[in-house]
Amino acid sequence: MSNPGHITRWYRGAGYAAIWPACYALGVLVLCAHLLEDAFPSPMVIVYVLVCAHSCYLFDRVKLSDSRQDPADAIALPDRASLFAQRSRSIRSVVFIEAIAATVLGYLIFPLLALIPIAALGVVHLYAGRGATPGDPRLKDLPGLKAFIIASGLLSLSIAILWSADHQMLSDLHLGDALGLAGVWLVVSGDAALCDVDDIQADSIYRTQSMAVLLGARSAWRIALALISAGAALMAFGHPELVWLGVALVLSTILTMRNTNHRDFVDARLLALVLFFVYAAELL
Numbered sequence: 197m198s199n200p201g202h203i204t205r206w207y208r209g210a211g212y213a214a215i216w217p218a219c220y221a222l223g224v225l226v227l228c229a230h231l232l233e234d235a236f237p238s239p240m241v242i243v244y245v246l247v248c249a250h251s252c253y254l255f256d257r258v259k260l261s262d263s264r265q266d267p268a269d270a271i272a273l274p275d276r277a278s279l280f281a282q283r284s285r286s287i288r289s290v291v292f293i294e295a296i297a298a299t300v301l302g303y304l305i306f307p308l309l310a311l312i313p314i315a316a317l318g319v320v321h322l323y324a325g326r327g328a329t330p331g332d333p334r335l336k337d338l339p340g341l342k343a344f345i346i347a348s349g350l351l352s353l354s355i356a357i358l359w360s361a362d363h364q365m366l367s368d369l370h371l372g373d374a375l376g377l378a379g380v381w382l383v384v385s386g387d388a389a390l391c392d393v394d395d396i397q398a399d400s401i402y403r404t405q406s407m408a409v410l411l412g413a414r415s416a417w418r419i420a421l422a423l424i425s426a427g428a429a430l431m432a433f434g435h436p437e438l439v440w441l442g443v444a445l446v447l448s449t450i451l452t453m454r455n456t457n458h459r460d461f462v463d464a465r466l467l468a469l470v471l472f473f474v475y476a477a478e479l480l
Contacts (some may be wrong), residue, residue: 207460210414214253216463221350224384228354229436230375230474232365241357244301248313251294252320256359258287264326271398300351306360329401339405343388347381372434382427383445389453390420391459417453441473464467
């Protein structure tokens with residue numbers, strides 16, 4: 197019989213190690229592939245997305261050097277910040293190795309995809325490559341933009357990968373598909389805003405003006421629910437088979453109303469729900 201405490205530690209540990217956010221990036225790709233009636237991603241593409249996303253999320257947490265660490269992280273997640281501080285050099289080595297691996301995989305899939313891992317790390321560096329400093333905002337500190345920047349990055353990665361397999365994808369885009377992609381962007385924006393609720397105390401101290409800081413935790417949660425609901429509606433408009441996925445996303449968001457750890461739940465749920473409600477349904 198499983199020990200609930202052991203499962204909880206494993207679940208939280210996977211979040212610390214950036215496993216869940218990497219899975220979230222894969223969930224966005226799988227969902228976009230379904231919306232555009234593309235094939236399920238190949239094993240090589242799956243590994244490419246996971247490694248590329250994982251390296252970026254790790255880099256966001258360790259930066260280029262210890263002197264660039266974000267003091268807000270130590271307030272929001274002290275255990276994780278302490279763990280990463282103790283192993284920062286080793287983690288930077290992992291980021292470097294994963295970036296090389298993703299570059300090689302990208303080239304094997306389609307040569308232009310080899311540019312994405314390095315470009316993505318560069319964007320992460322610009323977005324949050326140094327500690328939060330009042331009066332000297334980073335991209336992620338700008339008013340209300342944090343969630344939308346994350347959503348744009350994940351959607352762009354998915355579209356680039358799908359385009360590499362079908363160069364006519366964008367020119368053949370139907371209205372329903374375009375609305376579906378817009379819906380994915382809204383869902384990811386809502387999920388990112390939901391995660392920011394966890395960091396409201398640290399963000400407010402260092403003036404990262406997320407929706408939670410600007411509007412308060414309760415209002416930010418409501419806006420996140422509205423974004424996810426609107427995104428689910430847009431996806432279902434062009435693809436009625438996604439109605440139940442949308443319902444699951446909305447209901448699971450409602451369940452987080454009183455949570456103190458939105459991030460791990462949000463990061464872990466998307467891929468699982470997409471696989472269950474979209475691809476499992478096709479097999480039945």
